[in-house]
Amino acid sequence: xxxxxxxxxxxxxxxxxxxxxxxxxxxxxxxxxxxxxxxxxxxxxxxxxxxxxxxxxxxxxxxxxxxxxxxxxxxxxxxxxxxxxxxxxxxxxxxxxxx
Numbered sequence: 001x002x003x004x005x006x007x008x009x010x011x012x013x014x015x016x017x018x019x020x021x022x023x024x025x026x027x028x029x030x031x032x033x034x035x036x037x038x039x040x041x042x043x044x045x046x047x048x049x050x051x052x053x054x055x056x057x058x059x060x061x062x063x064x065x066x067x068x069x070x071x072x073x074x075x076x077x078x079x080x081x082x083x084x085x086x087x088x089x090x091x092x093x094x095x096x097x098x099x
Contacts, residue, residue: 004049009096012045013053013089014038018075019065031064053092055085 003010015037018030038056045052059081061067065074070081077085 009051010045011051011053011092011096012041014041014056016075016077017056017060017064017066019061019063021075022073035064051092051096053089055088058084058088 015034018034021027021030034056038054042052042054044050059066059070059077066077066081070077070084072078
């Protein structure tokens with residue numbers, strides 16, 4: 001890629017968990033689609049020497065949706081959700097940059 005050719009370290013992040021899109025009930029089984037996308041992203045990152053930032057694992061509930069305390073609507077993070085994401089990203093970036 002252009003980034004890696006220019007010594008830029010690429011970080012791909014997971015898609016956040018969603019159990020259901022309330023406003024789009026025709027979207028069937030978002031958890032399966034999100035799992036497949038995240039698996040593909042992680043495999044791509046690993047096989048191409050990129051970094052994978054996993055928000056999903058710490059934010060998912062037992063229904064494969066976003067934890068209730070992290071979202072107002074089951075899809076978008078709230079302040080607590082973004083704070084958690086910030087901490088996850090900071091930890092990953094510190095490990096990448098050897099801090």
